[in-house]
Amino acid sequence: MRTLKTKPAQGLHGELTVPGDKSISHRGIMLGAISEGTTTLTHFLTSADCLSTLAAFQQLGVPIERDGTTVTVHGVGLHGLKPSSEPLDMGNSGTTTRLIMGLLAGQSFKTTLVGDDSLSTRPMRRVSEPLATMGAKMTTTDGHLPVTVTGQKLHAVHYQLKVASAQVKSALILAALQADDPTTLIEKLPTRDHTERMLTAFGGDIQTAADGVTITVAPQPHLTGQSMTVPGDMSSAAFFMTAASLVPGSKITLKDVGLNKTRTGLLEILKTMGGNVSIKSEPTTGEPLGDLTIQSADLKPINIGKDQIPAVIDELPLVALLAAKANGISRITGAEELRVKETDRISAIVTEFKKLGIAIEELPDGFVIDGRQPWHVVDPVLDAHDDHRIGMVLGIAALLVETPLQLKGADSVRISYPEFFDDLDQLL
Numbered sequence: 001m002r003t004l005k006t007k008p009a010q011g012l013h014g015e016l017t018v019p020g021d022k023s024i025s026h027r028g029i030m031l032g033a034i035s036e037g038t039t040t041l042t043h044f045l046t047s048a049d050c051l052s053t054l055a056a057f058q059q060l061g062v063p064i065e066r067d068g069t070t071v072t073v074h075g076v077g078l079h080g081l082k083p084s085s086e087p088l089d090m091g092n093s094g095t096t097t098r099l100i101m102g103l104l105a106g107q108s109f110k111t112t113l114v115g116d117d118s119l120s121t122r123p124m125r126r127v128s129e130p131l132a133t134m135g136a137k138m139t140t141t142d143g144h145l146p147v148t149v150t151g152q153k154l155h156a157v158h159y160q161l162k163v164a165s166a167q168v169k170s171a172l173i174l175a176a177l178q179a180d181d182p183t184t185l186i187e188k189l190p191t192r193d194h195t196e197r198m199l200t201a202f203g204g205d206i207q208t209a210a211d212g213v214t215i216t217v218a219p220q221p222h223l224t225g226q227s228m229t230v231p232g233d234m235s236s237a238a239f240f241m242t243a244a245s246l247v248p249g250s251k252i253t254l255k256d257v258g259l260n261k262t263r264t265g266l267l268e269i270l271k272t273m274g275g276n277v278s279i280k281s282e283p284t285t286g287e288p289l290g291d292l293t294i295q296s297a298d299l300k301p302i303n304i305g306k307d308q309i310p311a312v313i314d315e316l317p318l319v320a321l322l323a324a325k326a327n328g329i330s331r332i333t334g335a336e337e338l339r340v341k342e343t344d345r346i347s348a349i350v351t352e353f354k355k356l357g358i359a360i361e362e363l364p365d366g367f368v369i370d371g372r373q374p375w376h377v378v379d380p381v382l383d384a385h386d387d388h389r390i391g392m393v394l395g396i397a398a399l400l401v402e403t404p405l406q407l408k409g410a411d412s413v414r415i416s417y418p419e420f421f422d423d424l425d426q427l428l
């Protein structure tokens with residue numbers, strides 16, 4: 001049980017560089033592993049999820065060294081992975097699991113994937129079914145982990161994705177690299193495009209059409225290792241952006257944050273709500289990057305629907321928190337994917353926010369929140385529901401009350417941001 005810091009009298013102040021992006025760190029290891037030559041990742045995220053990816057590829061015979069946040073991957077090429085005698089442990093990481101399913105589908109050996117209790121309840125047919133259309137052979141446990149993948153020769157497909165999911169898209173891209181002809185994927189809505197950008201940098205042939213949702217991937221056995229600095233994770237920066245917006249008297253600067261448009265939904269939402277954010281972007285050749293300065297502001301309510309969800313999917317708990325202090329009623333809909341994250345995030349947010357006396361109503365696919373209702377602590381013992389992002393949003397919510405609060409499962413932050421509470425302290 002952790003005692004959370006309550007309302008800081010002077011607000012949040014100072015400058016912070018958040019840890020590296022989780023999605024990019026995972027993909028850096030994976031693409032580095034199947035490339036020829038060395039890949040160096042600087043500012044790699046050393047959280048439990050990314051370390052699950054690192055360990056899985058070591059188990060598949062890829063030499064990988066880590067010195068703090070610098071990781072060196074000695075690529076073995078697309079056909080150089082080796083079978084593992086033990087199952088690969090995916091830990092809590094959905095990204096590791098789904099992407100590796102796509103990659104292993106085209107290999108010449110069999111692999112079993114296992115995960116923790118939370119990951120073992122998450123849906124895997126969204127990946128196994130489209131992969132099966134390419135000829136992949138895999139068995140799930142009633143649609144969940146454990147999954148056994150028996151590598152096969154894959155064939156190209158023209159496939160329309162059934163969920164707006166970058167994990168599913170990326171699994172299919174990694175499979176398509178090993179297919180006999182170019183594959184076309186059509187997304188429901190544009191989702192984070194790190195795989196596409198990074199694959200291009202590693203020498204792959206992947207194009208996204210002008211419609212933003214039609215992706216063509218050519219088979220490509222020869223990728224080349226790269227050196228890259230991982231940008232700060234927008235999904236981690238988002239906690240402090242929210243805190244500084246809501247706690248009166250705050251002014252903070254977050255350095256070198258990834259500003260890829262498929263990830264900046266919270267930034268746009270905050271601006272629409274009347275947030276005080278200034279962006280100093282830096283010229284880069286790879287992923288867009290910049291410094292964000294955030295000051296506290298009075299916020300207006302917002303309505304968010306399905307089209308806006310992918311760019312803010314991991315930040316929706318924070319949108320709910322912003323809405324809980326806005327001067328009106330906000331509606332967030334089209335977010336049913338939140339129900340299949342590390343926990344059911346709709347239910348977790350509603351349960352925990354009600355403990356703070358927030359006027360929140362649960363919808364099947366989102367929430368309605370009346371920010372005009374004053375908060376009052378009904379139950380001071382909050383619960384992270386074993387979900388890193390729920391733990392962190394509650395850590396931020398505590399800054400808006402004066403009553404001391406306790407958090408069960410605060411350790412869940414290790415999944416994406418082990419230093420979260422220390423970094424927060426730095427700004428208080």
Ligand code: S3P
Nearest residue numbers: 023095164165166167168313314
């Ligand atoms: C991720 C994609 C998203 C996101 C997750 C990371 C990725 O999941 O929620 O934290 O790295 O591709 P979905 O693809 O399931 O939406």
